[in-house]
Amino acid sequence: MFSKLVKHEFRATARIIPFxxxxxxxxxxxxxxxxxxxxxxxxxxSLILTVLMCFAQVIIAYALVIWRxxxxxxxxxxxxxxxxxxxxxxLLWSKLxxxxxxxxxxxxxxxxxxxxxxxxxxxxxxxxxxxxxxGYHQILKAIGIEHSQLLMWFVIxxxxxxxxxxxLSEVYFSISIGSTSKMHSLGIGGPILVFLGTDMxxxxxxxxxxxxxxxxxRFTTNASGELIGLKFVVQSMFxxxxxxxxxxxxxxxxxxxxxxxxGSYLLLPVFVAALLYTASRVITRHTSIK
Amino acid sequence: xxxxxxxxxxxxxxxxxxxxxxxxxxxxxxGLLGPNGSGKSTLLKILAxxxxxxxxxxxxxxxxxxxxxxxxxxxxxEKTYLSGWMRPVDAFDYFADFYADFxxxxxxxxLKQFRLNERQPIKNxxxxxxxxxxxxxxxARKAKVYLLDEPMGGVDPATRSAILDVTLRQYxxxxxxxxxxxxxxxxxxxxxxxxxxxxxxxxxxxDVDRIREKYGKSVDDLFREVFxxxxxx
Numbered sequence: 001m002f003s004k005l006v007k008h009e010f011r012a013t014a015r016i017i018p019f020x021x022x023x024x025x026x027x028x029x030x031x032x033x034x035x036x037x038x039x040x041x042x043x044x045x046s047l048i049l050t051v052l053m054c055f056a057q058v059i060i061a062y063a064l065v066i067w068r069x070x071x072x073x074x075x076x077x078x079x080x081x082x083x084x085x086x087x088x089x090x091l092l093w094s095k096l097x098x099x100x101x102x103x104x105x106x107x108x109x110x111x112x113x114x115x116x117x118x119x120x121x122x123x124x125x126x127x128x129x130x131x132x133x134x135g136y137h138q139i140l141k142a143i144g145i146e147h148s149q150l151l152m153w154f155v156i157x158x159x160x161x162x163x164x165x166x167x168l169s170e171v172y173f174s175i176s177i178g179s180t181s182k183m184h185s186l187g188i189g190g191p192i193l194v195f196l197g198t199d200m201x202x203x204x205x206x207x208x209x210x211x212x213x214x215x216x217x218r219f220t221t222n223a224s225g226e227l228i229g230l231k232f233v234v235q236s237m238f239x240x241x242x243x244x245x246x247x248x249x250x251x252x253x254x255x256x257x258x259x260x261x262x263g264s265y266l267l268l269p270v271f272v273a274a275l276l277y278t279a280s281r282v283i284t285r286h287t288s289i290k
Numbered sequence: 291x292x293x294x295x296x297x298x299x300x301x302x303x304x305x306x307x308x309x310x311x312x313x314x315x316x317x318x319x320x321g322l323l324g325p326n327g328s329g330k331s332t333l334l335k336i337l338a339x340x341x342x343x344x345x346x347x348x349x350x351x352x353x354x355x356x357x358x359x360x361x362x363x364x365x366x367x368e369k370t371y372l373s374g375w376m377r378p379v380d381a382f383d384y385f386a387d388f389y390a391d392f393x394x395x396x397x398x399x400x401l402k403q404f405r406l407n408e409r410q411p412i413k414n415x416x417x418x419x420x421x422x423x424x425x426x427x428x429x430a431r432k433a434k435v436y437l438l439d440e441p442m443g444g445v446d447p448a449t450r451s452a453i454l455d456v457t458l459r460q461y462x463x464x465x466x467x468x469x470x471x472x473x474x475x476x477x478x479x480x481x482x483x484x485x486x487x488x489x490x491x492x493x494x495x496x497d498v499d500r501i502r503e504k505y506g507k508s509v510d511d512l513f514r515e516v517f518x519x520x521x522x523x
Contacts, residue, residue: 079371085361
C-alpha cells in the first residue's frame with residue numbers, strides 16, 4: 001500500500017513541480033547562450049532572472065509540497081485520503097517521502113544551474129578550470145582538511161538533507177496539530193500559530209545545544225584574520241567563552257581561534273523523530289475532518 | 291454489523307452527539323434522518339473513520355473504525371473530494387489500487403448510464419456531475435457497509451430517480467446501507483428502517499413498516515411531526 005500511496009502522491013504533484021525546474025534550467029541555458037554570443041544587456045537580464053528563479057523554485061517547491069499536504073489531509077480531499085484502508089502514519093510517511101524528493105530536487109536543480117551559470121563565466125578555457133581545481137585544493141590544504149574533503153561534502157549534504165526533513169516535519173506537525181477539532185475555530189490560523197510556537201521552541205533548544213553540547217569545530221586564523229585551520233573538537237562553545245573570559249588581555253598577536261558549536265546538529269534527528277511521532281499519533285487518534 | 295455504545299462527540303462546547311447507542315444489523319437499508327445540525331454527518335464521519343476524537347464505543351464488523359473497517363466501508367461524503375485535475379479514469383485507477391472490492395467494469399457501466407465522459411477532467415464537470423461520479427465510485431465497490439451522506443443533495447429530480455435506481459441495483463443483500471437525507475419523501479420507499487436524530491440524541495429507531503402500522507403515517511409525515519418548528523409571522 002505504501003508504494004501505491006507514493007505513486008499517487010507523485011502523480012498528484014508531478015504536473016507542476018518538474019515544470020518549474022524546467023523553467024529554471026531553461027533560463028540557465030538561455031543565459032549561457034547569451035554569454036557565449038556576447039549579448040551584453042540580454043546576458044545581464046537573463047542572469048538576474050536565472051538567479052531569482054533558482055531561489056524562487058526552492059520556495060515554490062516547499063510551498064506546493066506543504067499546500068498539497070494541507071489540501072489532501074485536511075480539506076475536501078481529506079474525505080478520500082482518510083478513508084483509504086491504510087494506517088494513518090503511512091499517509092504521513094508517503095507525503096514526507098514525496099515532499100522530500102521534490103524539495104531536495106529543487107535544491108539540486110538550483111545548485112546545478114548556479115554552478116553551470118558560474119562555469120559559463122569562469123571557465124572559458126581548460127586552463128581556467130585547472131586553475132579553479134588547483135585553487136580549491138590549496139584552500140583545503142591551507143585549512144588542513146585536504147584529506148577529508150569527502151567527509152566535508154558528506155557532512156554538508158547530510159546537513160542540507162536533514163534540514164529539509166526537519167522543515168517538512170515541523171510544517172506537517174504544525175498542520176496536523178493545528179487542524180484538530182479544538183483548533184477548528186482558528187481556521188488556517190491554528191497551524192500557523194502552532195508552527196510559530198514550535199519553531200521558536202526548536203530554535204531555543206538548538207541554541208542551547210550549540211552552546212552546551214561539547215562538540216564543535218575549531219576555526220584557527222592567522223594574524224591577518226585568514227582561516228588557516230579547521231578541526232573537530234570535543235569542547236563546548238560555552239567552555240570556550242568561559243576560557244576567553246578567564247584569559248582576557250592575554251590574546252595572542254600571532255592569530256586567534258574560536259569554536260562553533262555543532263551539538264545542535266546532533267539534536268536534529270531527535271527533533272525530526274519527535275515531530276513525526278507526535279504528528280502520526282495526532283493523525284491516528286485526533287483526526288477530525290471539518 | 292454496526293455497534294454503537296454511549297457515543298459522545300463535542301465540537302468545543304457544542305455537543306453534537308450525546309450518549310448515542312445503536313445496534314444495526316446487516317441486510318438493511320437504514321435512513322438516517324434529522325434536521326440540520328442534528329449530528330447525521332458527524333455520525334457517518336465517525337463510522338467512516340474520518341473523526342477519531344470521540345468518546346464511547348463504535349464497532350464495525352467487530353473492529354473500531356480504522357484500517358480494517360475502511361477496507362469494507364464505502365463512504366460517500368456530502369462534499370466533492372476528487373482533485374480537479376483527475377478524470378473519471380484516473381479516479382478508477384485510484385480506487386482500483388486501494389480497494390480490492392472495486393469493480394471497474396461495473397463503474398464504467400454506471401458512468402455510461404449517467405452519461406459521463408470518462409476522459410473529462412473533474413474541474414470541467416458541474417457539481418451534479420461530480421456527485422454522480424462519486425456515487426459511481428462508491429457503489430462500484432462490493433462493500434459490507436455503505437455510508438451515503440446526502441447523495442441527492444444537489445441534483446435534479448430526474449437524476450434523483452436515476453441515483454436511487456443505481457443505489458438499489460448495486461446494493462449487496464448481505465451488506466448494510468446508511469442513507470442520510472433531507473429528501474425523505476423521495477427515498478423512504480427504499481428504507482427498511484429509519485433513525486431520527488434530534489440534536490445529537492436518538493429520537494426514534496424503527497422499521498418503516500412498523501411506523502406505518504403504529505402511527506398510520508408515512509416517514510415523511512412522522513418526521514415533520516417530530517421535528518415541527520413553530521413559526522409565527
